[in-house]
Amino acid sequence: IIHLMCILLGKPDMSKFPYHAHVDHGKSTLADRLLELTGTIDKTKNNKQVLDKLQVERERGITVKAQTASLFYNFEGKQYLLNLIDTPGHVDFSYEVSRSLSACQGVLLVIDANEGIQAQTVANFFLAFEAQLSVIPVINKIDLKNADPEMVEKQIEKVFDIPRNECIKISAKLGTNVESVLQAVIERIPPPKVHRKNPLRALVFDSIFDQYRGVIANVALFDGMVSKGDKIVSAHTQKTYEVNEVGVLNPNEQPTLKLYAGQVGYLIAGMKDVTEAQIGDTLYLHNHPVEPLPGFKSAKPMVFAGMYPTDQSEYNNLKSAIEKLTLNDSSVTVHRDSSLALGAGWRLGFLGLLHMEVFNQRLEQEYNTSVILTTPTVPYKAILSSAKLIKARRAVQKHLMFIDQNRVMLKYLFPLNEIVVDFYDSLKSLSSGYASFDYEDAGYQTAELVKMDILLNGNIVEELVTVVHKEKAYSVGKTICERLKDSLPRQLFEIAIQAAIGSKIIARETVKAYKKNVLAKCYGGDITRKMKLLKRQAEGKKKLRKIGNIEVPKDAFIKVLKTQSNK
């Protein structure tokens, strides 16, 4: 008889103290005791969360990856094979829980006798309930001074409608009453409904990339059996492989001759590429196709951040590391991205901030990479109020054609003055260099254009007279005036810069005068002399303004031209 089970955890909302996951309800500790009781591991004082194998899990004291172990248990003269999956408790890793449930018939819902039901307990209960799994509530840490198991029993009855006498009260730390958990599993969790005589149907519920052996797929067999040497097909890729090794997780990999329906184990079939054996895939025997299992809903990322190699020459190594790690953590989404400052990289989506931190730490620890992670952001939907490149230039779309999967050809009718200066530069920069551009003359078109004069102290500067579209006149005029103000050197007199359509002034900027200190040489002394000097200076300025010959620097002309086409 084979039972499958899964341990869940009820735990407080960790968002209040996201990186100090010390208030755990004790499911990995319970897993230790179950492994000891069944003789799967030796009973020593050093067994502390043995299923938390990753360095990041050890360092942070939390489970981030679901771990599987097969246990043999003798009860009333019969031997039972139980498969246990220890799942993470933090909400950021709930995707691990939901996937694990699809390989189980029941769950142990572990609740701290001191803290009682927490948000995560409720969420996990309903995940299991919806999957129609048997739920065994386990009240842990009854050894604690403030433990109140009776209060927790009442909560369980009230919230989950599970009779209080179905709760098992234990201390995973001391091993108190843990044996009754195993007995409850046998009595209350039904064996899986599987068909050994049918052709193989195996669900890949987890995958790991091993540097030497390629992809190691964790599988739950729903039908049939599989042995070394069998030819199998991936429903996802339709690729065929020869099975090199099958085995059980005890909790370490232990090769066996076969895996049978109802068992959970691992399978190695020479899959070298991380796109093979995706989580949720169904494996079947060559020439015996089966209906694929439903697989998993894809995870929905909540937090996004850019990831770049610290050194661009490490780009390919980091790419391969990300691919391998996302095989093991399929809840991360990856899109290529690039930044002017940081170079080529990716935009990654995570289920939360802790998930992002853990992924980054695993990349560094397990793949020896060094990355720059940008500030995390959440997704927004934005309606762009500023017009895009092409729209802003009064273009009319004429044609659109997909040349292949990655290329699209667009044909537009543009006013020539909109593209003549910097359209090409903007296009290249907006498309990160991918877009190319060519144009041919399409003849004259009627348009609402106006002649715009630029005046410096009332004199029209002929070189700056422009023709602009009526709708853009105000913004172009304003920007030209601003740019001229920046490029004109200050003089002894004030310069008024104006944009005008006919006699109507539509924009104005002023370049302030240098104030020459005519009193610099008058130390102390006679106030009337000072007044005289200041009066003469003001008269001089008036003269200069009238006859003022303002030099406009060369680059001001280019800046003005660019203004027209940018607007």
Ligand SMILES: Nc1nc2c(ncn2[C@@H]2O[C@H](COP(=O)(O)OP(=O)(O)OP(=O)(O)O)[C@@H](O)[C@H]2O)c(=O)[nH]1
């Ligand atoms: N006093 C007492 N402490 C316990 C008991 N069971 C677990 N603990 C302690 O509670 C802490 C958390 O235990 P874990 O087993 O890591 O908890 P977990 O539920 O696996 O947590 P996550 O992996 O983060 O989901 C550890 O310090 C354990 O030693 C118990 O029965 N009594």
